[in-house]
Structure formats: structure tokens, C-alpha cells
């Protein structure tokens with residue numbers, strides 16, 4: 001019964017992609033973007049060339065920051081302008097020289113048992129904003145969390161970050177042993193123009209995550225103005241990401257934060273078409289919001305990872321002992337129906353790599369998606385699916401990827417994920433905008449060694465997911481709006 005059902009299931013899922021609205025949507029956007037005020041030079045450079053927008057594109061960064069509330073293009077351009085966020089690039093040298101600037105970054109990097117940084121991506125990503133500030137004579141008070149400490153925890157001290165930060169900035173960064181209090185105040189007072197003081201882990205105080213207003217006031221009292229560049233933590237309303245903005249004016253976005261918004265909101269809301277999304281990962285329940293949101297925008301949706309078995313089961317296929325969320329079967333069916341109704345070409349893998357146990361040394365074989373025997377579990381997409389997915393991506397102009405295609409941590413089941421990473425690298429080389437949504441997909445892309453060729457690799461896991469779901473990020477909403485320009 002299962003094998004007889006498979007072709008029907010798959011052909012049902014391959015509904016024709018509708019791209020008819022694409023040209024009108026992009027021309028509308030160009031007209032609208034040209035109404036917006038000129039903004040930060042750094043972001044202009046980031047947008048041009050990589051996203052390949054039209055001549056008015058230098059203005060895009062302002063625009064997309066505003067889209068955080070209004071995912072989609074239904075609102076009047078005047079409203080769009082009024083919600084744009086102010087950028088650090090909008091501040092002049094006079095605004096910065098000699099000023100104490102509180103910079104919230106996300107330097108939550110992985111450390112090994114010897115406290116060595118194993119991936120410095122987030123530190124490198126924070127450098128442009130800090131350099132811009134020190135080059136303009138500001139005194140930078142740098143703040144971040146590391147891990148999820150409960151109170152003061154030596155293994156979560158920021159001391160291991162100082163050498164790499166100093167090396168990348170070309171100056172000796174001073175570290176405080178606390179994030180508030182008289183000792184910190186003394187260090188701030190002795191900070192020279194162009195100097196950087198790294199505060200100790202902000203999460204050593206429970207008041208940070210509680211967004212305690214008194215605590216936020218203490219942090220804010222250290223500085224004259226605020227820059228939020230912590231995209232990875234922008235989905236948290238904490239004292240150093242949200243609370244401080246009530247006490248520091250101006251409160252503006254850093255270059256990294258805006259670049260993330262440019263891609264994850266801008267390129268996704270206003271994509272060059274055809275626009276494809278690849279969604280994987282373990283469970284459909286953790287990606288419902290993303291899938292539903294993307295179904296409103298994409299022409300092609302490719303699903304992989306553990307979540308596909310819930311879709312298969314919902315279609316009456318046997319899935320062996322693969323991961324299935326029994327309580328999400330109806331949801332899977334309704335997502336498939338929604339895709340069909342919207343004319344989105346939704347593809348599920350036609351073959352899978354199955355294993356006799358969840359282990360790196362499991363026995364494995366490739367079977368049609370409709371023929372998973374009892375006692376076996378699907379841990380990767382199969383070669384036929386890789387081919388079909390690659391073909392479906394061939395003509396796209398924008399691709400966003402969130403979540404691995406299989407258990408990529410085990411080499412034997414990393415083939416599908418790595419093949420997709422390589423395909424995206426190839427497309428990127430041909431000018432396709434490729435956006436990797438954070439977390440495990442980024443790890444997979446890095447493992448294959450193709451991170452550098454992608455258009456954008458997000459530094460935020462949870463934050464990028466929430467943004468793709470169309471949620472508001474409190475760390476962004478709290479920032480000052482750009483000066484509106486009459487339209």
C-alpha cells in the first residue's frame with residue numbers, strides 16, 4: 001500500500017510554482033525604496049554587489065530595518081519611513097568624538113575545555129562597528145553575554161575573549177571584572193578616546209535576563225549613547241539589549257545588526273525571484289512558524305531533515321522508527337494543502353538514507369521514501385532527492401536555508417546536507433543570493449568549507465528563526481527611529 005501511494009503523494013506535492021507576481025513586486029519595491037532617506041555607508045557597501053539590487057539600493061538598509069514590524073509590502077511608504085531605525089553610520093564624528101558608547105554585541109562564542117575559542121565568527125562580525133567607533137574617537141564600553149550562567153560563574157568569564165578581540169582591533173582591550181559598580185566606573189573614567197573596555201559577562205546578574213529597569217539604568221549610567229549590534233540576542237528583551245534604550249539617547253543599530261536585517265528581512269520580503277526556501281532540522285513543531293511564514297513568500301519550498309517523516313506519515317506512508325510527531329500529523333497535512341492552494345512548489349524527498357540505529361556506525365541503505373521498513377529510521381535524504389532538489393534550485397535567484405537535511409553530525413548521514421551546501425555555493429557563484437539562516441545550517445556550511453561564498457551567513461540562531469517567522473525582535477524595536485523624511 002505504501003509504495004503504491006508514493007508517486008501520487010509526490011506528484012500531488014509538486015504543484016506548479018507561481019512566479020507571475022514577481023516582476024510587479026520588485027518594481028513596486030524599487031519605486032518605494034527610492035523614497036527613503038540615505039543611510040549608513042557601511043551598509044550600502046554590504047547591500048550593493050551581494051544582493052544585486054537596483055541603483056536605489058543604497059537606501060535599502062533603512063527600509064528593511066523598518067520591515068521588522070510589517071513583513072510584506074502592504075503598507076504605505078510613509079509608514080515605512082516612519083519606522084526606519086537609526087544606524088551607527090548616521091552618527092557624525094562630532095556625535096561620537098569623546099563620547100562613551102555602550103555597545104551590546106553578541107560575543108557568545110563556543111569555548112573548548114581549555115577555554116580556547118573554537119569559532120570566532122561572532123567576534124569578527126562585531127569588529128566593523130567597534131572599529132568605526134574607535135576610529136571616530138569614541139570610548140567603547142563593550143558588553144556581551146557568554147553562555148547561560150546562573151550567577152557569577154568563572155567558566156563563563158569573558159577573559160578568554162580579550163586576546164582575540166585585541167588582535168582583531170589592533171589595540172589592547174581592557175577588561176573589567178564586573179559589568180556595573182564603582183570599579184567599572186573608574187575604568188570607564190580612565191578610558192581614552194579610541195579605547196575599548198570589555199565589561200564582564202552581563203548575565204552574571206540575574207537582573208539582566210529579567211530586564212530589570214534599575215539594573216538597566218545602572219548599565220546605562222556608564223555611557224552617553226547606545227549601539228546594539230547583538231543580532232544573535234536581539235530576540236531577547238534583556239536589560240542590555242532592550243532596557244538600556246530607555247535611558248540612553250540616541251540608541252542606534254550597529255552595522256552587523258543592520259546587515260542581518262538587510263538579508264533576513266529585506267532579501268526575504270523582497271526577493272529576486274524565483275525564490276526558494278530549504279527547511280530542515282529535527283522537528284516540524286520547531287519550524288511551523290517559519291514554514292507558514294515562508295509559504296506566503298516563496299515559489300519553491302524544499303523540506304528535509306527529521307520533520308519529513310511526520311509529513312510522510314500524514315500521507316499514509318510507513319516510516320519505520322523514524323522521528324515522527326504524532327500530534328502534528330494534521331498540521332503537516334494542512335501545510336501541504338496550504339502550499340498547494342498558494343501555488344508553491346513544495347517538494348519532499350523521494351528517497352531517504354535509513355539506518356538500523358541512531359549511531360554514526362549504524363548500518364545504512366537508500367530506500368524510496370515510501371519503503372522504510374519497520375525497525376529502520378530515516379537519517380538523511382537520498383541521492384535521487386539531492387538531484388531533484390538541485391534541479392529545483394537551478395533556476396532560482398534567491399535561496400534561504402534553515403536546518404540540516406539529515407543527522408549531519410554523523411558523517412555517514414551528512415551527505416545530503418553537504419550536497420545542498422555545495423549546490424548553494426555553486427549557485428552563489430552564479431549570482432544567486434544565498435542566505436543561511438543560522439545555527440546548524442551554518443555549522444554544516446562551514447564544515448563543507450563554503451561559508452565564504454554564501455551571500456549571507458547569519459550570526460543568530462534563535463534570532464534568525466524568529467525573524468523568518470515574521471516576529472518582532474525587541475532589541476531592534478527598542479532602537480530610535482531614523483529621522484523621517486517627507487515623501
Ligand SMILES: Nc1ncnc2c1ncn2[C@@H]1O[C@H](COP(=O)(O)OP(=O)(O)OP(=O)(O)O)[C@@H](O)[C@H]1O
Pocket residue numbers: 280281282283286304305306307323378379380402403404405406407408409437438439440441442461465
Ligand atoms: N532525519 C533526522 N532524524 C533525526 N534528527 C535529525 C534528522 N535530520 C536532522 N536531524 C537533526 O536535527 C538537528 C537540527 O534540528 P533543529 O530543528 O535544531 O535545527 P536548527 O538547529 O534549528 O537548524 P538551524 O539552526 O540551521 O536553524 C540536528 O542535530 C540534526 O542531527
Ligand SMILES: O=C(O)[C@H](O)COP(=O)(O)O
Pocket residue numbers: 106108147148232233236460461462463
Ligand atoms: O547563541 C545564541 O543564540 C545567542 O547568543 C542567544 O543566546 P541565548 O539563547 O542563551 O539567549
